[in-house]
Amino acid sequence: MAHTVTRLTRFNMTSLALGLAFLYLPIVILVIYSFNASRLVTVWGGWSLRWYHEFFNDRAMLEAAWMSLSVAAVSATLATLLGTLAAVGLARGERFRGRALFSGMLYSPLVMPEVISGLSLLLLFVALNAERGFWTVTIAHTTLTMCFVTVVVQSRLSALDRSLEEAAMDLGCDPVRAFLMVTLPLIVPAIVAGWMLAFTLSLDDVVIASFTTGPGSATLPIRIYSEVRLGVKPEINAICTLVIALIAVIIVVASFASKLSSARGESAAPL
């Protein structure tokens, strides 16, 4: 007999269903409205691609989108590189001097209010006399997102069976070779997921980018933000839908990569 204390109750199901509806309904509504033909956002005027057309003719918006995509790609790549190295150091480095400071520096940005991170980086860039624009935003985003990559990769590394690495070294691999041939293939999915997460976080950020960018190089979120402050515009619905579609593709790829990995992990284990 199923225990009454561990059963899935109607209350459990209702709260789950309501919770998910709450999370998804606004996004669904936004996507539907982006195909609205009417200029009035709230009056349904039939299906149309009018606002997408408008976006693809909006030079300033397109430039901002391009800037955002390139910042996201470059910063995600840098962040993945640095974050993976940091994760290896934390998960495999045992004890070393400054370890507490290191992990503290890596965990704090995950929750640090963005106004603080943005302001402090800007002051650094001003002090260094760096020209603000693409590179300053990229560095700022790298700093923030590498921490997320570290957490993702580190938790995968911690879950790995270390006897695999030890076996490789017993069989004569030096540590670097053991890492490259045994560990790295097993954590590739986490690295891919980390890159994707870094990419989307960078694509999303408005606060840090506002602080660290210079005149004339606005990112897409900065443009969206300033438009939204002036009121709702149907074109923004279309842009947001495109961003959501892009992120959906990224999520599918990321989850596919992780599925691939768990299959490979299982087949690798008996070796």
Added chain:
Amino acid sequence: MSARRIFARPARFAAIAPYLWMVLFFLVPFGFVLKISLSQTAIAQPPYTPVFDFSEGRAALAAAFAQLSFDNFGLLVQDNLYILSYLRSLVVAVTSTLILLLIGYPIAYGMARLPQRWQAVAMMLVIVPFWTSFLIRIYAWINILQHDGLLNQVLLTLHIVSAPVVWLSTDSAMYLGIVYSYLPFMILPLYATLSKMDASLLEAAGDLGASPRQAFWLVTFPLSLPGVGAGALLCFIPIVGEFVIPDLLAGSNSLMIGQTLWLEFFTNKDWPVASAAAVALLLLLVPPLVLYDRLQRRQLEANR
């Protein structure tokens, strides 16, 4: 020497590059915030008088120390605007965290009770909105909440209200936006502890005569407290400094500290005061940050 020890050395070398990066772009910038928060406002570019100039030697440095100014912090304490925005930030963060707990707990609890293969799906469904841009998600709510938005249309059609209700630029809209944006941050740590819970404990409670409600309050809830703590910190800390959500959804008559900082920086161009506000905000956040860091490390190290 064990293979594990041999591995540790090159692994430590791997940490050098990210270590230096974080020192340069995370730690050192705080030094600049501190430094500029102690300098005087000036009408110049950049708009503050330099406090230290290391090229001028030790004597100049000593003279500069004598000139350090705590005026900006004095301003923070004297001016009502700042104290009020601090208090408001705290109130908003505490209230939102409580609402998030109330809403997030039943959802996480429901997830943990699903059959195993559905749990993975539910988890995915909760994580996905975290990936979608949160600016977009706030914008989606503006669509719904505006004067002639969907919510008012529905309410009018159902004759629940007779005239459109003002939703935007109110505190309720802001709380809705905050809860909506941070819900995954609350659900995931809660789910992580709830799903790891040993079901036999509950069965034992049941065998000993506990009703489901008693079993929940006497067994499940106390055991889930680490998840409650992690979720609460994960939400509380960033909400205190939140800028975009209150700026877009709340009215402009009372500001949160993040908004005040933004205003001082971008509108008033008063960098020293903005920096002082950042330092004060950071001081406020140090205890929860330390607590959060400890929880994180304990959790990751427990996995090893």
